[in-house]
Amino acid sequence: MTTTPLAARPGRAWWRVPPRHVPVLATAALLLVMYAVGVSQYQAFSNIQVVFNVFIDNGFLLVVAVGMTFVILTGGIDLSVGSVVAMTAMVSASLLGDGLHPALVLLIALLLGPTLGFAMGCVIHFFDIQPFIVTLAGMFFARGMCTWISTTSIPITDGFWTTAAQHRIHLGENFVSISVLIALAVLAVGAAVLAYTRLGRNVYAIGGNQQSALLMGLPVGRTKIAVYTISGLCSAIGGILLSFYTLSGAPLIAVGMELDVIAAVVIGGTLLTGGSGYVFGTLLGVLVLSIIQTLITFDGTLNSWWTKIVIGGLLFVFILLQRLVGIRTK
Amino acid sequence: MSTARARLAGVTGHRLFWPLVVLLLLLVANVIYRPSFLSVELKNGHLYGSLVDIVRLSAPLILVALGMSLVIATGGIDLSVGAVAAVSGAVACLYISKQPDQNSLAVVLTAVALGFGVALLLGVWNGILVAGIGIQPIIATLILMVAGRGLAQLIAEGQIITINSDPYKVIGVGHLLTLPFAIVIALAVTLLVAVLTRRTALGMIIESVGGNAEASRLAGIRSRRITFLVYVVSAACAAIAGFMMTANVSSADGNAVGLWVELDAILAVVIGGTALAGGRFYLGGSVIGALLIQTLTTSVYAMNIDPQTSLLFKAVVVIVVCLIQAPAFRARFRRRRSVPVTPVEPVGTEKEQVPA
Numbered sequence: 001m002t003t004t005p006l007a008a009r010p011g012r013a014w015w016r017v018p019p020r021h022v023p024v025l026a027t028a029a030l031l032l033v034m035y036a037v038g039v040s041q042y043q044a045f046s047n048i049q050v051v052f053n054v055f056i057d058n059g060f061l062l063v064v065a066v067g068m069t070f071v072i073l074t075g076g077i078d079l080s081v082g083s084v085v086a087m088t089a090m091v092s093a094s095l096l097g098d099g100l101h102p103a104l105v106l107l108i109a110l111l112l113g114p115t116l117g118f119a120m121g122c123v124i125h126f127f128d129i130q131p132f133i134v135t136l137a138g139m140f141f142a143r144g145m146c147t148w149i150s151t152t153s154i155p156i157t158d159g160f161w162t163t164a165a166q167h168r169i170h171l172g173e174n175f176v177s178i179s180v181l182i183a184l185a186v187l188a189v190g191a192a193v194l195a196y197t198r199l200g201r202n203v204y205a206i207g208g209n210q211q212s213a214l215l216m217g218l219p220v221g222r223t224k225i226a227v228y229t230i231s232g233l234c235s236a237i238g239g240i241l242l243s244f245y246t247l248s249g250a251p252l253i254a255v256g257m258e259l260d261v262i263a264a265v266v267i268g269g270t271l272l273t274g275g276s277g278y279v280f281g282t283l284l285g286v287l288v289l290s291i292i293q294t295l296i297t298f299d300g301t302l303n304s305w306w307t308k309i310v311i312g313g314l315l316f317v318f319i320l321l322q323r324l325v326g327i328r329t330k
Numbered sequence: 331m332s333t334a335r336a337r338l339a340g341v342t343g344h345r346l347f348w349p350l351v352v353l354l355l356l357l358v359a360n361v362i363y364r365p366s367f368l369s370v371e372l373k374n375g376h377l378y379g380s381l382v383d384i385v386r387l388s389a390p391l392i393l394v395a396l397g398m399s400l401v402i403a404t405g406g407i408d409l410s411v412g413a414v415a416a417v418s419g420a421v422a423c424l425y426i427s428k429q430p431d432q433n434s435l436a437v438v439l440t441a442v443a444l445g446f447g448v449a450l451l452l453g454v455w456n457g458i459l460v461a462g463i464g465i466q467p468i469i470a471t472l473i474l475m476v477a478g479r480g481l482a483q484l485i486a487e488g489q490i491i492t493i494n495s496d497p498y499k500v501i502g503v504g505h506l507l508t509l510p511f512a513i514v515i516a517l518a519v520t521l522l523v524a525v526l527t528r529r530t531a532l533g534m535i536i537e538s539v540g541g542n543a544e545a546s547r548l549a550g551i552r553s554r555r556i557t558f559l560v561y562v563v564s565a566a567c568a569a570i571a572g573f574m575m576t577a578n579v580s581s582a583d584g585n586a587v588g589l590w591v592e593l594d595a596i597l598a599v600v601i602g603g604t605a606l607a608g609g610r611f612y613l614g615g616s617v618i619g620a621l622l623i624q625t626l627t628t629s630v631y632a633m634n635i636d637p638q639t640s641l642l643f644k645a646v647v648v649i650v651v652c653l654i655q656a657p658a659f660r661a662r663f664r665r666r667r668s669v670p671v672t673p674v675e676p677v678g679t680e681k682e683q684v685p686a
Contacts, residue, residue, distance in 0.1 A: 077468075123649070128658040130606045132407075132468075136593055137648040144642030151636055259476055272469050305483035305584075312477020316459075319469050 023269030023322055024281040030314075031284055034291045042298045049174045050294065056176060058290040059183035060085065060241040062283065064257070065264045066190040067234025069282045070227040072265050073194070073207045075274030076131040078228065080120065081235045082257030083142035084113045086250070088239025090146045092161075093154035093249025102160035110236050116142065117232020121225035135228075139258070146251040153250040156243060165244045179241045186237060191279040203227060207274025263311055264289050267318050288314065345603030346615055348654045352647060353622045360629050367632075376505045380628070382513075388624030389512035390415070390571035394591055395598040395616040396523050397567030400560040402599050405540040405608025406460060406467035408564045411595060413478025414452050415572030415588030418445035420482045422498070422573060423491040423582035432495040441498070446569050452478065453565025457558035471561075475592070482584030492581040502577030512574050519570065523563075524613050533611075536560065540608030594623050597644075601651050622647075 038045040055062075064081050071078045092109045096102065120138045124131050156162070168175035194200035202223040205213040214220050243249060262272075268285030270277025292310050296302045341347060360367045360380070370379035394411050401408045422445035429437045452474060459470035504511040527533030536556055538546040543553040571591070576582045600606060601622060602615025626647060630640035653659045 123653070126658065126662075127653060127656045129652050129656050132596070132606065133600055133648070133652055136597070137645045137652075139645075140641040140648065141645035144639050144645060147636055147639050148642060259472070262472065263476060266469065266472075272466055303483075303488055305480040305488065308480030309477050309484065312473050312480065315469070315473045315476065319465050319473070320463065323463060323465055 020276050023318065024278055024284065026318070026321055027267055027269055027281060027284040027288060031288050031291065034288065034295065038291065038295055038298065045294075045298060052171075052174050052176050052180070054287065054290045054294060055180045055183065057245075058286055059177075059179040060238040060245065061257070061260060061264065061289070062183045062286045063186045063234050063241060064238040065261045065268075065282045065286050066186055066279055067231035067238075068258075068261045068265050069190070069268075069270055069277060069279055070194070070203060071131075071231045072262070072270050072272060073203050073274055073277055074224060074227050075207045075210070076124070076224070076227065077135065077262070077272075078117075078120075078138075078231045079132065079135040079258050080116070080138035080142055081231065081238075081261055082254040083139045083146070084116060084232060084235035085239040085242055085254045085257060086146050086252070087142040088113055088236045089243040089246070089253060090149045090154070090249040090251060092240065092243050093156050094149050096156055096158045096161065097154055102158055105158075106240065109240060110233070113232040113234075113236025113239065114229045115232070117228040117230070117235075118225060120232075121228030124228065125221045125224045131228075143251075143255075149251070150249075151251060153248050155248045161244065161247065165247050177244070179244050182237065182241060186234065187279060187283055190234075194279055199223065199226060204275055207271075207276070209275075260289060260311075263315055267314055269318070269322070271322060345612070345655065346618060349601050349603075349615070349618055349622055349651060352651060353618065353625060356622070356625045356629055360625075360632060363629075363633055372508065377508050377510070380632070382510065384625050384628050385621070386510040386512050387628065388620050389510075389516035390574045390588075391591065391594055391598060391620040391624060392516045392617050393519055393567045393571040393574075394564075394588075394595040395602075395620045396520060396613060397560075397564030398592075398595040399599050399602070399604055399611045399613055399616040400523070400527070400536060401467070401564045402596070402604055402606060403536050403540045403608055403611035404557050404560050405543070406557065406560070407471065407596065407606070408456065408561060409468065409471040409592050410452070410456060410474035410478055411564060411568040411571075412588035412591040413475050413482065414449050414565050414568040415575060415591060416482035416582075416584050417452065417478055417485065417572070418449040418569035419572035419576035419587045420485040420491065420582045420584055421445040421448045423493050423576055424485055426493045426495050426498055427491050432493055433497060435497050438495060438497040442501075442573060445573060446566065449565045449569030449572070450562060453562035454558075456565065457561040460561060461554040461557040479584065482582075482587070484584075486582060486584045488584075490581050490583040494580065498573075498577050499580055500577070501573050502575070502579075515570065515574070519567065520613065520617060527611075527613070537609055537611065540610070595620070597648055598623055601648075603655065 038050075044050070064085060068078060068081060088109045091112060092105050095105045095108060116138055120131075120134050123129055123134050164178050167178055169178065169181070194203065202213070202218050202220075205216070205218055206220055206223055210220060242254065246253070264285035265277070265282050266272060266285070267288055268277070268281030268283070270281060289311065292314075293307055296304070296307055296310075357367075364380075367380050370377055370381055372378075394415070398408060398411065422441040425441040425444050426432050426437060431437065456471055456474060459465045459473070460467050463470075500511055501515070502512060506514045527536065535546070535551050538549070538551060539553045539556045543557070547553040568588070568591075572588060575587050596606075598619030599611075599616045601619035602612050602617070604611045604615060623644070626643060627640055630643060635643075
């Protein structure tokens with residue numbers, strides 16, 4: 001009998017967690033459970049290198065997901081990211097093949113994505129066309145550019161690229177690649193921009209209610225164009241990281257990647273209606289997706305399509321959770 | 331003079347004017363490239379020709395676009411149609427491949443019924459998520475878009491199921507009364523949907539739900555039931571499209587069947603003048619949109635351009651058509667044409683009415 005008030009108190013303390021943090025915490029809990037399952041089932045799973053490999057294999061996904069978080073926070077969507085990633089990798093591979101200086105190639109490749117993002121943002125803002133349609137056109141455009149450059153895969157043999165790809169930064173017995181550091185840097189910058197800058201506040205304000213943001217005198221147009229440009233930049237960086245990872249540019253690489261990215265952002269607790277979510281949640285979302293893949297690889301008996309089914313199931317659970325949290329706050 | 335001008339403005343202002351102009355331009359370009367493009371001939375009682383081919387190949391897209399129009403009319407969107415087409419095609423082909431006599435009509439009918447039933451279940455699932463639980467349509471259907479592909483591969487166990495069934499093949503490449511059977515199906519479904527929505531109050535009810543679901547509910551319309559229904563209809567249309575696609579090649583590949591058809595269908599609907607915000611739908615426009623997209627694809631093939639590069643053309647056409655149709659773009663263009671206009675209405679006022 002005496003235990004009831006004791007049990008109730010921690011319960012009440014738990015409810016004091018702001019509702020907007022619940023999805024992120026749920027993702028974190030899920031991640032821990034999945035990691036624990038992995039460690040308990042497979043001996044090699046407890047090796048720290050497994051965690052590092054998750055980052056090495058999915059650094060580009062993380063970078064692109066950070067950009068997507070910005071877009072989704074404003075209530076928009078960017079379907080072009082996968083194609084822009086492929087286009088960036090293709091352009092770098094092709095220009096390097098032509099013997100251009102790596103620094104110049106890097107500059108051009110990093111400018112392409114933001115330019116396309118800027119153009120899409122302008123069309124979305126000035127002509128009031130749905131982001132879905134505009135970025136769909138962007139997706140077709142970038143994918144078309146890939147095959148226009150070359151229909152076959154182009155290998156990269158440039159010294160700078162191969163060094164960047166193969167260089168190992170040792171941490172004790174384990175190592176990470178340069179890409180991981182770049183990805184984490186992008187993550188930190190993205191989180192800081194969203195949390196501490198005027199642009200970040202504007203992004204949340206527009207996602208919460210565009211009409212109110214406009215009436216408050218916030219630069220709605222500029223911010224909307226900015227988020228698509230940011231997403232383009234992140235996709236471009238993601239494309240460079242992918243070209244480090246594969247050391248080639250292939251026209252059909254990263255097909256359907258936009259779905260993985262959107263799934264990661266949603267699982268990370270960001271509302272697709274905009275206005276609520278964190279870059280940190282996106283990191284957790286990407287990690288959840290990659291741990292699923294790692295678990296399936298470790299298992300060996302499950303087939304790759306289970307990844308898709310599990311991701312779909314997780315999406316369902318998290319969307320339901322968001323829905324429940326949303327009802328409670330109302 | 332002024333009446334003629336007004337009439338001209340009326341014609342160019344019609345929502346189907348620019349899509350039709352683009353379609354016509356594409357056809358003219360094809361004729362210039364290959365003069366025999368327009369010729370249609372009768373061989374063995376069947377119609378053959380490039381135009382017939384375009385319509386036959388666009389049949390699946392027309393079907394998917396019809397269902398998508400209804401979904402978009404309610405203010406929703408259905409991203410799962412491609413996955414649903416893949417699943418229903420895989421189920422039908424799997425059933426046929428397991429039977430001893432693949433050419434039996436009864437087997438094919440059972441297979442189609444099975445595939446159709448599974449698709450209806452998937453539609454019900456989407457409907458429950460959107461209408462029952464109240465999840466945003468784009469996410470609710472995203473679940474099935476991702477998981478459905480996995481499901482299709484699971485059904486086929488990662489293999490491409492090949493079948494050798496003549497009755498099933500008819501769905502994709504057969505003929506009925508000189509016309510390809512696929513065209514007949516697409517035509518029949520189009521007419522059915524058109525009659526059901528435009529000759530009864532159903533169409534108006536769907537539009538009113540898209541305009542304002544809550545207001546329609548207060549007016550006595552069962553909004554949730556209507557929303558639920560359109561997702562089931564969309565899945566049913568996708569299933570028929572899935573049968574056509576798999577029958578075309580006599581095999582079911584869980585990864586390839588209906589890949590990106592959802593995007594093409596949404597494009598077709600938007601090109602046809604249906605706004606993604608919901609509240610209105612134009613079936614004729616969606617059909618023309620689907621024909622436009624297929625004509626574009628076929629022209630690119632015919633002109634020996636790499637099929638993947640056709641995406642470039644698609645991007646350009648999409649953006650041009652959408653821009654021409656966008657009220658904000660038209661307002662700007664009009665203002666620039668008639669220069670000395672007194673106090674220009676700020677663009678902002680027009681924008682505020684459109685929800686993001």
